[in-house]
Amino acid sequence: MVLVFAESPRGVIKKSAFEAVTYGKKTADLLGTSCVALTLGSVKNAGELGVYGASKVLHIADAAFDHFDSQAVAAAIAAVAQQQGATVVVLSHSSTGKSIAGRLSIRLNAGLVSGVNSLPTVNGASLHVKKTVFSGKAIAEYEINSTVKVLSLMGNAVKPEATGAAVTVENVAATAQGRIRVKEVKTQEGIVPLPEAEIVVSAGRGMKDPANWGIVEDLATTLQATTACSRPVADSHWRPHHEHVGQTGIAIRPNLYIAIGISGAIQHLAGVNNSKVIVVINKDPEAPFFKAADYGVVGDLFDIVPRLNTSLQKFKAAH
Secondary structure: OEEEEOOOHHHOOOHHHHHHHHHHHHHHHHHOOOEEEEEEOOOOOHHHHHHHOOOEEEEEOOHHHHOOOHHHHHHHHHHHHHHHOOOEEEEEOOHHHHHHHHHHHHHHOOEEEEEEOOOOEEEOOEEEEEEEEOOOOEEEEEEEOOOOEEEEEOOOOOOOOOOOOOOOEEEOOOOOOOOOOOOOOOOOOOOOOHHHOOEEEEEOHHHOOHHHHHHHHHHHHHHOOEEEEOHHHHHOOOOOHHHEEOOOOEOOOOOEEEEEOOOOOHHHHHHHOOOOEEEEEEOOOOOOHHHHOOEEEEOOHHHHHHHHHHHHHHHHHHO
């Protein structure tokens, strides 16, 4: 059986969970078994996971799981995996998934590959999985021979597929035995998190001043995109650090990445080079980013970005 941990931040199942369940269902089909989803804490729409391939949804209703504790969550998932006889456990390669994957692997005596980006291939009792390495410059293939296998799935690596119907949620017992006590939680509301975003509009020091960021936000609003920035911008406190993408920030895989006034240093490219389409706007024709771009515009961003936004608004109005 394939067990998928479906994250539910603030009680809502998000796109990354639907991706993980779709991946779990396809992996289960390869293994000739079933896909079961697991949710923790207060969850509003857990039954919807059946739409994306879960044959059943297990739920641990303990409200203590509403506040994340990697020790408690890993222990609960491991307990359910052992109860259900899971041979593969699938997580999202999010901050949550990264923090529990190692603990879970140790508890289950399981082989772990984090950040996989394609479906596995089956070779007897072994699984072969692939992931990018060396900041996206190469692809490595791993063979997992352990009885139980733990995989974390990169965001936007698999498109959620509605192949089933909503299912009844079954409550199971497990306790949240962690040492962390959460006193306060502050979150960003109303935006798609960068790891889940399909369109990202990002900008760098070419903006010259944080007061100029309005044209970037206007373009993002038109495209219904999430905003991001380069490290120097975050370090200068022009933008919040949760928007920093790159090798030392958040690695993303959007369908469209628009880089405005970013030179394209290797550290930045390492976090965005898995984007399906990259558009670069820069006045320097020798900017390194153009070598990685699918489309490039050489010119003054303060002229190009407003004109691009106006054209997109007219196109959307006409269609």
